[in-house]
Amino acid sequence: MNAVLLGYGTIGKGVEILCRQVDGLDLKEVFVLPQFVDLPYFSNNGEEMVTREDTDIVFECLSGTEPANMLITKALEHGKHVITSNKAVVSPNLERYVELAKKHGGSIQIEASVAGGIPFLDAVLKLQKLEDIDGYEGIFNGTSNYILDQMQNNGMALETALKQAQALGYAEADPTNDIEGIDVFYKANITNMLAYQTKNDTILPPLGISKLNTKDIELAKENGKVIRHIARSVQEGNEFATIIAPVFLSKDNYLANVPSNYNAQLLHAHSFDQIGYFGQGAGQLATAQAMLANALDTMDGTERAIDLKYDKKVNNDLLKEDWIVRSGKDLSGLGPDKAEDGYFFFEKRSPDLIGDVQKIDTDAMIALWK
Numbered sequence: 001m002n003a004v005l006l007g008y009g010t011i012g013k014g015v016e017i018l019c020r021q022v023d024g025l026d027l028k029e030v031f032v033l034p035q036f037v038d039l040p041y042f043s044n045n046g047e048e049m050v051t052r053e054d055t056d057i058v059f060e061c062l063s064g065t066e067p068a069n070m071l072i073t074k075a076l077e078h079g080k081h082v083i084t085s086n087k088a089v090v091s092p093n094l095e096r097y098v099e100l101a102k103k104h105g106g107s108i109q110i111e112a113s114v115a116g117g118i119p120f121l122d123a124v125l126k127l128q129k130l131e132d133i134d135g136y137e138g139i140f141n142g143t144s145n146y147i148l149d150q151m152q153n154n155g156m157a158l159e160t161a162l163k164q165a166q167a168l169g170y171a172e173a174d175p176t177n178d179i180e181g182i183d184v185f186y187k188a189n190i191t192n193m194l195a196y197q198t199k200n201d202t203i204l205p206p207l208g209i210s211k212l213n214t215k216d217i218e219l220a221k222e223n224g225k226v227i228r229h230i231a232r233s234v235q236e237g238n239e240f241a242t243i244i245a246p247v248f249l250s251k252d253n254y255l256a257n258v259p260s261n262y263n264a265q266l267l268h269a270h271s272f273d274q275i276g277y278f279g280q281g282a283g284q285l286a287t288a289q290a291m292l293a294n295a296l297d298t299m300d301g302t303e304r305a306i307d308l309k310y311d312k313k314v315n316n317d318l319l320k321e322d323w324i325v326r327s328g329k330d331l332s333g334l335g336p337d338k339a340e341d342g343y344f345f346f347e348k349r350s351p352d353l354i355g356d357v358q359k360i361d362t363d364a365m366i367a368l369w370k
Contacts, residue, residue, distance in 0.1 A: 001026070001057055001298070002028050002055055003055070003056065004055050005027060006031040006058065006071055009061065011284060014285045014288030015288045018289060022292060028041070029043055031043060050075035050078065058083070060075075061085050061086070062089075072084065077100060080106045081107045086113060087186040091186040092200070094308070098307075110190065113190055116279070116280050118263060118265070118277050118278070119277075122293075127267065132269065132270075133195045135233050136268060138265030139230060141229060145258060145263070146261040147162055147179070148161075148228060149259055152217055155217075170261050179208050181207060184231050192242060193308055194306060196240050198308060198312040201313050203314055204243060207243075207246065207366055211364070212246055220248050225249055225250055226256035226257075229247070230255060239318060240313075240315070245367055248367055254266065258278065263280070316352065321348070321349065323353055324344070325345075327342065327363075327364040328361070329364070334360075345369065354366055
């Protein structure tokens with residue numbers, strides 16, 4: 001099969017490396033920025049590449065939503081098999097991509113858009129064939145996990161840990177998407193659609209880690225807990241709910257013991273209770289491996305179909321949890337179950353608490369207490 005590659009950054013170069021190891025897969029051309037157009041087999045005419053008759057597979061590794069969305073759309077309209085790692089473009093557009101693939105005879109495969117080299121979405125698509133997935137929880141961002149791990153184990157301030165993460169290449173120069181949970185928001189949205197076989201519905205905005213400080217870390221240690229940034233989701237009937245937030249976890253919790261920049265997830269269903277996954281959630285070859293695994297499925301005709309056949313709705317009352325809030329404002333009007341030393345504890349409250357707290361104090365640290 002003939003393939004083209006859109007994007008030649010870290011992941012794109014990894015795809016190029018691994019393509020050389022696959023017999024029967026010929027990487028013909030790479031779409032890059034105009035200044036690289038003179039290089040061998042590089043081009044800035046992406047639309048021509050993805051619509052050409054002899055193109056079978058389109059690897060998409062661009063950042064941001066455009067021109068990625070336009071090129072994916074053109075490829076699918078021409079019956080191509082699109083394999084993408086771009087969570088920012090998949091999250092709002094997956095429903096449309098699935099319909100285009102069905103209409104024109106191609107496919108959309110997105111394993112690398114969530115959890116990097118961990119075959120998490122593959123597991124979701126496989127396991128849901130037998131029964132409904134009750135929910136999932138997990139660490140989906142290695143940058144945030146690295147920062148929290150350094151704060152927990154080495155007493156670093158968040159700002160110091162972030163600078164170290166940037167120096168090691170774990171965090172971008174602008175780390176907003178990582179530390180504010182936007183990256184995880186995209187991934188949770190994608191996971192919801194696949195796990196619950198549903199069209200898109202609006203989940204809560206994420207709570208990131210930027211409000212955490214060393215005082216919170218010390219409180220966690222005093223209570224035998226570890227702070228991790230978690231996406232947690234449940235499904236009941238025709239409804240689901242998702243929270244993305246810092247969580248004070250018991251130190252023996254599976255997710256509390258995920259070190260450095262690793263990712264980990266748990267899937268929940270009736271027959272197996274829970275299944276855990278662990279590995280690199282990002283990185284050049286880990287993510288490229290997930291894309292090439294999708295390509296091998298295409299070559300073998302064994303792709304796992306994405307079927308968004310339901311129209312399930314978000315009901316945040318499905319997730320009534322215990323919360324901890326640190327605030328310098330008076331939150332007594334919200335009825336905390338306990339308050340001490342600037343911390344407020346709320347038991348079995350819906351995520352509506354987030355908005356109630358933020359109306360009083362936009363700088364409050366809000367987290368789950370498990």
